[in-house]
Amino acid sequence: MSKEKEVLKTGQSKIKxxxxxxxxxxxxxxxxxxxxxxxxxxxxxxVTILADVIVSYDVSVTQVASERLQSPSASHWFxxxxxxxxxxxxIVHGSRNSLLVGFGSVIIGxxxxxxxxxxxxxxxxxxDAIVMRVLDSIMCIPxxxxxxxxxxxxxxxxxxxxxxMTISSVPRYCRIIRSSVLGVTGQTYIEAAHxxxxxxxxxILKHVLPNAIGPIIVQATMAVGSAIISAAGISFVGMGIQxxxxxxxxxxxxxxxxxxxxxxxxxxxxxxxxxxALSMNLMGDGLRDALDPKLKD
Amino acid sequence: xxxxxxxxxxxxxxxxxTNRQLHAVDGINLEIPEGQxxxxxxxxxxxxxTLGRVVMGLLPATSGQINLDGQDIVSCSKRxxxxxxxKVQMIFQDPYSSLDPRMSIYELIAEPLIMNKVYxxxxxxxxxxxxxxxxxxxxxxxxxxYPHELDGGRRQRIGVARALALNPKFIVCDEPVSALDxxxxxxxxxxxxxxxxxxxxxxxxxxxxxxxxxHISDVIMVMYLGQCVEIAPSDxxxxxxxxxxxxxxxxxxxxxxxxxxxxxxLIRGEVTSPIDPPAGCRxxxxxEHCRPECTGRDLKLVDLxxxxxxxxxxxxx
Amino acid sequence: xxxxxxxxxxxxxxxxxxxDEATVHAVNGISFSLNEKETIGLVGETxxxxxxxxxxxxxxxxxxTGRVLGGKILFHGENLFxxxxxxxxxxxxxxxxxxxxxxxxxxxxxxTVGDQVLESLEIHxxxxxxxxxxxxxxxxxxxxxxxxAERKKEYPHQFSGGMKQRIVIAIALACAPQxxxxxxxxxxxxxxxxxxxxxxxxxxxxxxxxxxxIITHDLGVVAETCDKVAVMYAGEIxxxxxxxxxxxxxxxxxxxxxxxxxxxxxxxxxxxxxPIDGLMPDPANLPEGCKFGPRCxxxxxxxxxxxxxxxxxxEHRILCNLYRKEVNxxxxx
Numbered sequence: 001m002s003k004e005k006e007v008l009k010t011g012q013s014k015i016k017x018x019x020x021x022x023x024x025x026x027x028x029x030x031x032x033x034x035x036x037x038x039x040x041x042x043x044x045x046x047v048t049i050l051a052d053v054i055v056s057y058d059v060s061v062t063q064v065a066s067e068r069l070q071s072p073s074a075s076h077w078f079x080x081x082x083x084x085x086x087x088x089x090x091i092v093h094g095s096r097n098s099l100l101v102g103f104g105s106v107i108i109g110x111x112x113x114x115x116x117x118x119x120x121x122x123x124x125x126x127x128d129a130i131v132m133r134v135l136d137s138i139m140c141i142p143x144x145x146x147x148x149x150x151x152x153x154x155x156x157x158x159x160x161x162x163x164x165m166t167i168s169s170v171p172r173y174c175r176i177i178r179s180s181v182l183g184v185t186g187q188t189y190i191e192a193a194h195x196x197x198x199x200x201x202x203x204i205l206k207h208v209l210p211n212a213i214g215p216i217i218v219q220a221t222m223a224v225g226s227a228i229i230s231a232a233g234i235s236f237v238g239m240g241i242q243x244x245x246x247x248x249x250x251x252x253x254x255x256x257x258x259x260x261x262x263x264x265x266x267x268x269x270x271x272x273x274x275x276x277a278l279s280m281n282l283m284g285d286g287l288r289d290a291l292d293p294k295l296k297d
Numbered sequence: 298x299x300x301x302x303x304x305x306x307x308x309x310x311x312x313x314x315t316n317r318q319l320h321a322v323d324g325i326n327l328e329i330p331e332g333q334x335x336x337x338x339x340x341x342x343x344x345x346x347t348l349g350r351v352v353m354g355l356l357p358a359t360s361g362q363i364n365l366d367g368q369d370i371v372s373c374s375k376r377x378x379x380x381x382x383x384k385v386q387m388i389f390q391d392p393y394s395s396l397d398p399r400m401s402i403y404e405l406i407a408e409p410l411i412m413n414k415v416y417x418x419x420x421x422x423x424x425x426x427x428x429x430x431x432x433x434x435x436x437x438x439x440x441x442x443y444p445h446e447l448d449g450g451r452r453q454r455i456g457v458a459r460a461l462a463l464n465p466k467f468i469v470c471d472e473p474v475s476a477l478d479x480x481x482x483x484x485x486x487x488x489x490x491x492x493x494x495x496x497x498x499x500x501x502x503x504x505x506x507x508x509x510x511x512h513i514s515d516v517i518m519v520m521y522l523g524q525c526v527e528i529a530p531s532d533x534x535x536x537x538x539x540x541x542x543x544x545x546x547x548x549x550x551x552x553x554x555x556x557x558x559x560x561x562x563l564i565r566g567e568v569t570s571p572i573d574p575p576a577g578c579r580x581x582x583x584x585e586h587c588r589p590e591c592t593g594r595d596l597k598l599v600d601l602x603x604x605x606x607x608x609x610x611x612x613x614x
Numbered sequence: 615x616x617x618x619x620x621x622x623x624x625x626x627x628x629x630x631x632x633x634d635e636a637t638v639h640a641v642n643g644i645s646f647s648l649n650e651k652e653t654i655g656l657v658g659e660t661x662x663x664x665x666x667x668x669x670x671x672x673x674x675x676x677x678x679t680g681r682v683l684g685g686k687i688l689f690h691g692e693n694l695f696x697x698x699x700x701x702x703x704x705x706x707x708x709x710x711x712x713x714x715x716x717x718x719x720x721x722x723x724x725x726t727v728g729d730q731v732l733e734s735l736e737i738h739x740x741x742x743x744x745x746x747x748x749x750x751x752x753x754x755x756x757x758x759x760x761x762x763a764e765r766k767k768e769y770p771h772q773f774s775g776g777m778k779q780r781i782v783i784a785i786a787l788a789c790a791p792q793x794x795x796x797x798x799x800x801x802x803x804x805x806x807x808x809x810x811x812x813x814x815x816x817x818x819x820x821x822x823x824x825x826x827x828i829i830t831h832d833l834g835v836v837a838e839t840c841d842k843v844a845v846m847y848a849g850e851i852x853x854x855x856x857x858x859x860x861x862x863x864x865x866x867x868x869x870x871x872x873x874x875x876x877x878x879x880x881x882x883x884x885x886x887x888x889p890i891d892g893l894m895p896d897p898a899n900l901p902e903g904c905k906f907g908p909r910c911x912x913x914x915x916x917x918x919x920x921x922x923x924x925x926x927x928x929e930h931r932i933l934c935n936l937y938r939k940e941v942n943x944x945x946x947x
Contacts, residue, residue, distance in 0.1 A: 020401075020404070023401075023441075187394055188389050188390075188391060188394040188395040189394065189395050189396055189397040189398075191350075191355065191389070191395075192387070192389055192395045192396070192456075192459070193397070193408065194355055195353065195355055195386060195387040196386065196408060196409035196412065196413075196459060196460075196462070196463070197379070197382055197383065197409060197412055197413050197463075198408060198409075198412040199412070202412060206397075206400075206408075207397050210397075210399045211397065211398070211399055291399070292398075292399065293398065293399055293401070293443040293445070294398055294443070294445045340804035340805065340806065340807075341775070341804055448893055448894070449660070450893065478659035478660050478831060478894075479659065479831060479873060479876045479877055480659065480872060480873065480876045480889050480890040481659075481889070481893075482876065482889075483876040483877075483878075483887035483888065483889035483890075484889040486878070486887055487886055487887055487889065490886070505804060505805065507805070507880070508877060508878040508879075508880050509878055511878065511880060512878035512884070512887070532883070535880065545806060546805060546806060548809075549805045549806045549808065549809040550805065550834070550880065551808070551809075551812075551832065551834025551835055551837065551838050552834055552837065552880065553833035553834050553836070553837050553861070553874060553877060554837055554861065555837050555857055555858065555861040555862060564806050568774070
């Protein structure tokens with residue numbers, strides 16, 4: 001026995017165990033792109049929080065007939081739109097609605113869809129079959145149609161738009177998580193966890209989800225951008241956020257007609273959505289890698 | 298010596314398709330005295346892994362009894378089972394897939410301790426993890442490592458440490474060395490035998506490697522399509538195999554010696570289907586001694602004395 | 615004794631895998647030769663460079679990372695590294711073919727097994743044979759590996775592991791190659807099936823006169839099938855010779871001794887096994903001097919410095935300083 005043993009240090013151990021969150025943060029920090037994404041996101045978030053400090057809300061909704069369709073200048077950084085509203089103020093204040101819809105629908109959708117998918121994949125059997133058939137039938141309806149129908153039925157409000165978009169996205173997340181969970185539950189380490197007496201709930205939480213989460217993080221971060229756009233679609237047909245309240249997606253829509261003559265009208269809301277999506281994407285990629293110890297260093 | 302583990306007519310059927318039964322384990326009776334090792338050999342699909350999982354309660358038995366330390370775990374309540382559960386642990390075949398890749402070595406070894414609430418403080422858990430790592434010969438500096446950073450031998454040591462964490466009495470070893478290189482294989486086999494000697498463990502050792510099973514087992518059971526065809530003390534089985542299948546199995550061993558180019562008695566064909574098998578000897582179709590009386594009725598194990606039992610019409614004649 | 619012609623000669627082959635983080639020295643200057651109708655066994659543990667050697671012979675190394683740093687592979691006296699890609703494509707399959715370890719994944723589940731055998735015949739159909747002739751050859755191949763030809767219309771999942779390996783062998787033999795490389799051909803199979811497959815390979819060898827390279831970690835398989843043996847460790851051949859030299863020779867490399875001792879002996883009762891101490895060295899960070907040095911019970915000061923001494927006696931080669939003084943080797947070497 002002694003011969004095969006590794007050389008062990010005698011005396012008190014100096015090696016400390018590291019917690020998982022510390023390790024994850026350490027690995028995340030090493031990824032420069034992810035860090036950049038996080039800073040970008042922090043800036044966007046800061047703008048949202050401090051919107052009223054940066055520029056008053058009134059500016060974003062006041063229509064000045066004499067200042068219609070102005071190009072970016074010192075007085076209007078991002079120019080003005082066809083009603084003569086200041087685009088910078090509209091983007092700053094529009095961030096609240098857009099981020100709320102974008103993140104809200106994705107976060108709630110991923111959480112609900114993820115949990116449902118994990119339970120379905122893990123338990124299998126009849127429960128899985130019933131849930132999946134229901135979700136499949138929801139998936140048959142085009143996303144925007146479904147969201148519109150829900151908003152039309154429940155009435156126009158930000159909350160309802162959020163709910164409509166969440167419901168229409170749940171099936172997709174559920175499917176993604178379920179398929180990766182199915183892959184994980186077949187692994188021997190799940191059986192090994194059973195054999196040492198770990199309860200089902202803990203197995204899902206500690207073994208199944210961490211190993212199945214990779215694909216969903218990427219999906220979710222990419223979905224933020226498109227969620228903002230689909231919310232705009234709902235606004236466009238008059239069932240989402242009501243004008244004149246600013247919202248990035250709606251701004252893009254309004255700018256369509258003027259796109260060739262006044263490209264800045266599309267450019268700035270487009271950039272706002274783009275940067276938000278980019279920051280999420282970089283962070284998401286970094287997080288996925290940081291959670292995977294195999295990619296360490 | 299008292300038997301720590303006993304099964305009586307243990308059966309595990311899986312339903313395939315609508316109404317057909319796959320007889321994975323079909324009427325196994327085994328007895329393992331405390332501190333001893335029962336080796337189970339057989340080819341893939343013979344039900345040996347299923348047997349291990351049923352015996353340790355990972356899969357529910359279809360019928361029969363499993364007595365663990367005097368408690369029948371097939372019929373007992375969930376709460377009683379939970380108590381017994383800690384006495385039985387398992388070491389898995391593939392150290393590459395049986396360890397969660399996202400857990401550090403500490404988390405892996407601590408999992409059984411934390412989940413069973415063995416200790417109240419984290420410091421105690423840490424101390425026990427360090428103790429276990431020392432027992433299985435893992436240097437302490439690996440405590441924060443992840444499985445993918447270690448080689449197969451060290452990974453399997455983690456598997457052993459996890460199995461030992463709850464101070465079990467009985468360990469089911471499912472092909473614990475099959476995925477390892479020969480030199481590492483020897484290290485793990487030595488470790489398992491040391492553990493048995495020091496901690497008085499009882500093993501159910503499942504493998505397809507006959508040289509390994511002979512080395513580690515006191516008694517060997519040969520399985521074919523869910524049934525026990527022969528059981529005997531290991532030296533006796535190798536010296537005096539009675540069942541034609543056992544004979545063929547031993548004959549097929551390739552020894553690392555030149556000039557053993559004897560004509561092997563190859564068995565014809567391949568394993569038949571375990572789905573709704575007809576009554577009679579399951580080996581009959583491939584057996585060169587097959588007679589009319591081999592089919593039509595199930596064969597009982599015939600006791601040849603000294604613990605040697607065989608299920609074959611040739612035995613005793 | 616008839617004059618033996620060398621079919622394959624490998625000289626000083628050196629292969630690395632170059633990744634961003636490290637250079638993995640997979641094969642470090644190995645040489646061996648194989649005559650027609652001979653079988654050589656490459657023995658060693660995981661990471662010894664056995665499979666890399668096989669892939670290099672077929673020039674199938676992963677393009678992005680694999681690099682051949684030096685050496686020659688002569689097949690019929692022609693250097694395979696100098697062949698063009700179309701020429702190499704002809705060599706693969708038609709002259710040299712390979713059987714991989716896992717028959718379960720080597721076959722395409724969506725095609726019938728007959729079509730898969732036919733496919734490899736069609737690819738190398740330079741003689742312009744008719745469809746009927748090729749089909750007749752498929753039937754012939756199925757009979758050769760012991761599967762009834764009627765079953766060629768079935769799909770891989772309808773066959774058991776041993777049967778699948780037979781089909782894989784049929785595909786490998788389709789164009790009657792002169793050299794067959796078998797990478798752990800029986801590791802995934804059960805003992806009784808393993809015996810059947812080895813028997814089949816033996817028969818094929820004597821009937822078709824194919825030379826073989828058998829890659830395995832199982833000394834039992836080697837004893838059963840090989841004429842020559844090369845024991846590999848950390849990308850080097852530490853001991854090579856005839857099967858007689860390796861199994862019955864008087865002197866051995868300490869690693870070979872260790873390998874034999876680590877296997878449980880069926881004929882004697884032993885209390886403890888004798889594993890080789892320590893672990894395989896990291897191929898990205900190999901030790902100075904003798905690669906086996908850190909695990910060797912006989913390691914001496916000189917072993918840690920330069921490359922170890924190469925002992926030669928007839929065909930027997932041992933790469934070890936232990937034998938430096940023993941034989942009057944100037945005469946032989």
